[in-house]
Amino acid sequence: MTNGNTTMQRRTLFTAAAATALLAASLPGTSPAADIKDETLALWPGNKPPGGARVSVKQSEVARSDDPRFRDVAILNVTQPNLTLFRPAKPNGAAMLIIPGGGYQRVVVGKEGYDIAQWLAGEGVTVFVLLYRLPADGWDAGPDAPLQDAQRAIRLIRAGAKGWGIDPARIGVMGFSAGGHLAAMAATRFDKVTYKPVDAADQVSARPDIAALGYPVISMVPGIAHAGSAKQMLGENPAADRIAEFSADQGVPANAPPTFIAGAADDNVVPVENSLLIYAALRQAGAKVAMHLFEAGGHGFGLRSPKAAPVAAWPSLFIEWGRSHGFV
Numbered sequence: 001m002t003n004g005n006t007t008m009q010r011r012t013l014f015t016a017a018a019a020t021a022l023l024a025a026s027l028p029g030t031s032p033a034a035d036i037k038d039e040t041l042a043l044w045p046g047n048k049p050p051g052g053a054r055v056s057v058k059q060s061e062v063a064r065s066d067d068p069r070f071r072d073v074a075i076l077n078v079t080q081p082n083l084t085l086f087r088p089a090k091p092n093g094a095a096m097l098i099i100p101g102g103g104y105q106r107v108v109v110g111k112e113g114y115d116i117a118q119w120l121a122g123e124g125v126t127v128f129v130l131l132y133r134l135p136a137d138g139w140d141a142g143p144d145a146p147l148q149d150a151q152r153a154i155r156l157i158r159a160g161a162k163g164w165g166i167d168p169a170r171i172g173v174m175g176f177s178a179g180g181h182l183a184a185m186a187a188t189r190f191d192k193v194t195y196k197p198v199d200a201a202d203q204v205s206a207r208p209d210i211a212a213l214g215y216p217v218i219s220m221v222p223g224i225a226h227a228g229s230a231k232q233m234l235g236e237n238p239a240a241d242r243i244a245e246f247s248a249d250q251g252v253p254a255n256a257p258p259t260f261i262a263g264a265a266d267d268n269v270v271p272v273e274n275s276l277l278i279y280a281a282l283r284q285a286g287a288k289v290a291m292h293l294f295e296a297g298g299h300g301f302g303l304r305s306p307k308a309a310p311v312a313a314w315p316s317l318f319i320e321w322g323r324s325h326g327f328v
Contacts, residue, residue: 039085041128043152047080049133050148050195051140055079064108074106077137081149083128083156084109085164086117092124093167094327097153097208099130099186101177101217101300104146104232107131112176112214115303120174123319123328126166128157132182136232141194143233143246148194150186151206159201170327172257173208177270177300178229180216184248184278187211188256210327212260212318215267215299218274219247226270249281258288260321262314264297290321 043049057077065072083097098120100112107113109131117127132149139145154171161168175183190207197203217226220234220243234242244250259282263275272293282289297311305312322328 039087041083041085041156043081043083043149043156045198047082049079049081049139049145050198051145052079052138054140055138057137062106064110072108072110074102074108074110075131076106078107078131078133079137080131081133082131083153084113084117084131086114086121086127086129087164088121088124088126090124091126091165092328093165094124094170094172094322095126095128095157095161095164095166096120096172096174097128097130097150097157097183097186099132099150099173099175099179099183101175101179103226103228104134104136104178105228107134107179111300111302111304112179116174116176119303119315125328126164128153134232136235143242144192144194146182147185147189147192150182151190151192151194152202154186154190154206154208155201155204158204168204170209172210172212172322172327174212174214175216176214176302178217178226180213181218181229181248183211184213184216184218185246187259188248188252191253207255208257210258210260210322210325211256213262213275213278214314215263215270215301216248216261216274216278217270218249218278220244221247224271224273224277226274249277252278252281252285252287254286256282256285256287258325259290260318261289261291262294262311262318263292264294264299264301264311266296267299269299288325292317 059079060076062074064074098116100108102108113129117129120127130153133145135143158168173183173186187208217229219225220230261275263272265272279291294311301311
């Protein structure tokens with residue numbers, strides 16, 4: 001039996017996915033090849049994330065644009081984190097966890113979730129869009145609450161890989177803006193224990209096999225950090241050790257996955273120095289990394305840049321890079 005709230009949530013997700021499918025042919029590098037169905041998966045047993053006893057916020061959805069061509073929505077005060085599944089018509093065995101941005105104040109599931117998922121599904125990738133909890137909503141884990149969800153998502157995908165026709169050694173993570181920070185944390189803090197195991201899925205590795213970061217937030221250091229994300233993550237005047245702990249360029253392990261970075265030098269929201277920092281840290285750790293910084297493109301370009309704009313080349317660059325690493 002499905003309660004009214006769950007039914008409404010599924011209808012909302014279906015509407016978003018269907019709108020994205022209609023848009024797909026106009027986006028660079030896409031093809032309308034995904035089998036869009038009403039498939040959402042709760043991250044946690046009983047749809048109860050850990051450490052929620054003090055959480056009083058109510059999950060809600062807001063429209064970010066009235067443009068009828070786009071289903072551009074964001075989710076606030078996430079209490080029911082989940083995955084939305086996009087099945088490709090011709091699966092190639094790869095899977096990608098997409099992590100939208102939103103400054104850790106919201107999750108922009110349309111522009112940086114469903115759009116991206118439709119494109120990758122057209123390339124044969126089985127895609128999961130992550131709706132994750134936000135750090136300032138009262139969860140016991142605080143700034144680790146989003147990472148709990150990201151780690152759990154990767155483990156669920158890997159544990160269920162056979163049923164989805166996925167190669168458990170070809171699971172990637174791709175994030176944008178603040179979602180890029182969470183993707184970078186998932187790619188560099190996969191061994192960090194953020195929650196107690198809740199079922200058999202938590203026995204498998206949370207390490208992604210590749211990572212892709214779009215105009216990412218990386219550092220929590222004042223002057224480099226995106227101030228809004230840093231405040232939501234750590235509050236006012238955090239201690240130096242907390243800043244280092246949640247700066248993704250700090251403590252990058254030698255077995256960090258191959259990483260692709262894309263951004264624009266004229267980004268006036270998240271300083272491009274964030275991309276430079278994670279690129280340098282990955283190189284220093286000995287990890288494989290490719291970076292494409294465009295002269296212009298601003299912040300939040302996703303897949304919606306004009307096709308003639310140089311920054312619109314990033315999807316095809318990612319596909320070629322992914323092919324070189326056996327991902328697609």
